[in-house]
Amino acid sequence: MVRKTHPTEKFMPANNDEPQLAYTVHELDSRFEVCAASGRTILVFDDEGSAAHYAALLNEAHQAGYKLGYRDGRNK
Numbered sequence: 754m755v756r757k758t759h760p761t762e763k764f765m766p767a768n769n770d771e772p773q774l775a776y777t778v779h780e781l782d783s784r785f786e787v788c789a790a791s792g793r794t795i796l797v798f799d800d801e802g803s804a805a806h807y808a809a810l811l812n813e814a815h816q817a818g819y820k821l822g823y824r825d826g827r828n829k
Contacts, residue, residue, distance in 0.1 A: 773790070774790070774808075774812050775789065775790050775811065775812055775815040775816075776788065776789055776790070776795065776808045776811040776812050776815070777790075777808060778801070778804045778805055778808045780801070783799075784797050784798070784799065785797070785798045785799070785800065785801050785803075785804035785805075786798075786804070787804050787807050787808045787811070795807075795811070
């Protein structure tokens with residue numbers, strides 16, 4: 754799912770009807786950015802398919818507990 758945004762809109766809160774994902778894809782100037790929930794751009798792609806695939810992989814890893822596992826490993 755690609756959401757077309759204006760550069761300043763990227764950091765605005767999402768619509769409450771949309772599920773909250775850790776990583777989303779935004780189109781900007783014919784490029785597709787994979788962005789974290791914080792608004793930070795992770796990667797930029799020329800094609801929508803690659804960006805959507807990468808965002809899906811990141812969201813799956815995040816939902817599987819990657820964030821918790823990383824913190825636990827770092828604190829040992």
